[in-house]
Amino acid sequence: MLLNDKIKKAFDNDLLLLVHHHADVDSIASAIGLNSVFKKSTICASDGVSSHGQKLASVMNIEIMEKPPESWGGTVVVLDSPNPEHCNPVPKSESIVVIDHHTKIEGWKKETEVIHLPQRTSTAEIILDLILEMDLEISKSCANALLCGIYTDTGQFRHANGETFRAASVLAKVGADPQEVINILDSERPMIQKTTFLKAAQQMKWIQEGKRIIAESRVKSFESGSARLLIVLGADIALVSSGNKKGDMRISTRASNRIVSEGFNLTTILEEIVEINGGSSGGHPGAAGYNGKGDPEAISEIAKQKCIRSIRQLP
Ligand SMILES: [Mn+2]
Structure with missing residues (x-):
């Protein structure tokens, strides 16, 4: 009930x-x-x-x-x-x-x-x-x-x-x-969304840690769709951030089903960002978001380092 x-x-x-x-x-x-x-x-x-x-x-x-x-x-x-x-x-x-x-x-x-x-x-x-x-x-x-x-x-x-x-x-x-x-x-996406996704791919940087790949990019909007597409492209973990002039920033993150089934959890990573930088986070092990203040690039980098550390603890 x-x-x-x-x-x-x-x-x-x-x-x-x-x-x-x-x-x-x-x-x-x-x-x-x-x-x-x-x-x-x-x-x-x-x-x-x-x-x-x-x-x-x-x-x-x-x-x-x-x-x-x-x-x-x-x-x-x-x-x-x-x-x-x-x-x-x-x-x-x-x-x-x-x-x-x-x-x-x-x-x-x-x-x-x-x-x-x-x-x-x-x-x-x-x-x-x-x-x-x-x-x-x-x-x-x-x-x-x-x-x-x-x-x-x-x-x-x-x-x-x-x-x-x-x-x-x-x-x-x-x-x-x-x-x-x-x-x-599954209707056609609006033009602004299509161009944002292409830019997210164009500006993406990725690193390999063991047998996993972490991809990172920055956009002005559509963070979560962009992060999802980086997973489709082959990343195991995707971090896509955005920020505005007022200093608000957010990061949308995605992880592949495979890495989540091995025990990787994005919500714990973003909770650690909240401890360091304030703000709020929420979501699921394979799809989570963070909202806060600060430099999106710097905070995404911290999140990336935490992902690397967490990957090293996986089986
Ligand atoms: Mn829901």
Whole structure:
């Protein structure tokens, strides 16, 4: 059982479905899922929506509030965001419910209701279970949206577990169409994304440590997509950083399935960066991110050294 009486009561209120910064498909899909069963709900993005997230919202004909209000007369439901930094500002409200699947969840006020299932491969799967538990009807478009969330967060099912396939099968039974999902998500990338990915490859530097390869690059945006592509090119670990004039920086990291199965873990590496440089980190062993202040190049270098040290400890 995922729901307790407090959460059930919180769901009776007007809901603000808050997705994380640069909202990905999983967070948007989760919001669409809840929006389809709760009439009194509004989807809100606190700092932009990723291009695939936008595509999903437009295919599903969903409107997204672009700026969170200062306060919300009801419940704020935070989706796919392990800490408040990933979705701030969080409006003042009667109650907050956080629904997430990232490894580590922290920084929420004591009275926050949390549904945290790190063993699930996407937040969309948790939303499916919530809807099933409440015995509400799942529309075909809701089913398609949730399958989109699962499809992207598992890297087209490459990081799937048994529960992922169970959820996908339930969704297919109520009308999700895997081919439609692929059509929604494998559409042509916007030009700016294509050129960014090519630049990330062009400026990439790589080193070999034993039988593993670490690749590093710098971009202005699309860090996580760029990091993923460096893995496709052959790196075992990819670190892609960006920074702005205000001194904010972030690093998106990816690791190959193989090195993760050998015990390599990106979340521990980035937690060590938080200890040194402050800021926040979160994610999974094979895909994690860091947000903080400072010189992206220097901090990426520190992360790289930590990766090297960790590689040397692998079998
Ligand atoms: Mn997710």
